[in-house]
Amino acid sequence: MTQHTALVVGARGVIGGNLITHLETLGWDVIGLSRRGGTDRGVVRHIAVDLLDRDATMRALRGLTEVTHIFYAAYQDRPSWAELVAPNLAMLTNVVDAVEPVATHLEHISLMQGYKVYGAHLGPFATPAKESDPPHMPPEFNVDQQQFLERRRDGASWSWSALRPSVVAGIGLGNPMNLAMVIAVYASMSKELGIPLRFPGRPGAYTSLIEMTDADLLAKATVWAATTEDARDQAFNITNGDLFRWSSMWPKIAAFFDLEVAPPLEMQLAEVMADKEALWNAMVDRHGLVATPYRDVSSWTFGDFVFSWDYDVIADTSKSRLAGFHEYVDTEAMFLGIFQELREQRLIP
Structure with a gap:
């Protein structure tokens, strides 16, 4: 069995933290990425870096040749929806720019999204929302991030997936x-x-x-989408089921x-x-x-x-x-x- 090495971006959040715990139980090697870093344990090590600092990101990640999967769950808050786009797109871009050239066995990039893709934050939207629903008027950083991965995917050997949970608990x-x-x-x-x-x-x-979406269930779904052939290059709504x-x-x-x-x-x-x-x-x-x-x-x-x-x-x-x-x-x-x-x-x- 090939050893998987996960780079979990946003490792200190409720999504990233639960994902790391799940990956540990599966026997993956894990690298957690966050601004504050963390305490290394067993198969998990942490890197502290400000992903908005492109040069610092390139230096911190240039040695991650062993990464096979990137799980992106980082987020930067801003006062308005329009202001969210630039920093959140820049962080994802910086991570991919740093890791893709050196991780020659990269298999998959997983993106964490949400119902903002459907306009849930703007007001009443068509429900139940489906992944095939038409887009709404921008700005929306989740959409920009997915479009970035779709463009970057062209000609690459890795695949992508996007997970769309409800409110995560x-x-x-x-x-x-x-x-x-x-x-x-x-x-x-x-x-x-x-x-x-x-x-x-x-x-x-x-x-x-x-x-709602339970954080443990979301972790299982994230790994499922990242390792299942039929889930490649697609987005999926993920909820508890009730x-x-x-x-x-x-x-x-x-x-x-x-x-x-x-x-x-x-x-x-x-x-x-x-x-x-x-x-x-x-x-x-x-x-x-x-x-x-x-x-x-x-x-x-x-x-x-x-x-x-x-x-x-x-x-x-x-x-x-x-x-x-x-x-x-x-x-x-x-x-x-x-x-x-x-x-x-x-x-x-």
Whole structure:
């Protein structure tokens, strides 16, 4: 069996971190790439580099001759959609420019996308979204990145794939897009303050259909697409496989935290949680939690973004299932399992 070597770009995120763990179980050699780096262990080593610095990227990656698969899950946030294109396209370009010429056995480049390809961030879109749906008005960096890979693929020996998950949930601190942490910390603070758990989003979001993507399931799908002949040079929607409404999920989340549910009350978490650092620090001391800086435990703006979707946010996964990926995760069990693991790791009380 040929030894695979994965370069996981965005190794410190919830997607990249769970992907590395899955690759370890498969016996792959793994190189994690991020700005902050990480602690080497077993078959995993880390490289710290700012991917927006082209020269630094070329120097840091020029020795990665053994890489067979690039898994790209890095992301740079910016204030507007238009501003997202240049940095996110530049980072992917810099990685490929650095690795492709030296990794003579490169087999595959995997790109992590999302429902922004379908315009989910702009407003109500055609659902369930399909990979064959027509494009929307740019700017959209996910599209630019895929088009870059399609152009670069011409004449190359490697293939590409693009994974399109819904909202990804898993264990991971300091990540700007981790809804599970948003909910867990919000619920824990509600309990600490002795108040019921209220859904903070728009009224329509409470009753609209939505779906999630478990980070472990996504890791399996990512490797499947990167190693399956029938999945080459294609994009795939990847979800847990079930749908839900917050109106039914919210009471189950509240029950986990031993909280009552009160009627929804629309609020901006980024505003109402801005003054809660002292409360968080007191909770860390009182409950013996891991001393995590308040800025790293949750991204309230991302919570506001997801809870503002007062329209259905769902995609069709028929394509991936017909191609052979059949994993399924029950979303309620996923949420409760993540919350329990957060407790066991002493990240929440």
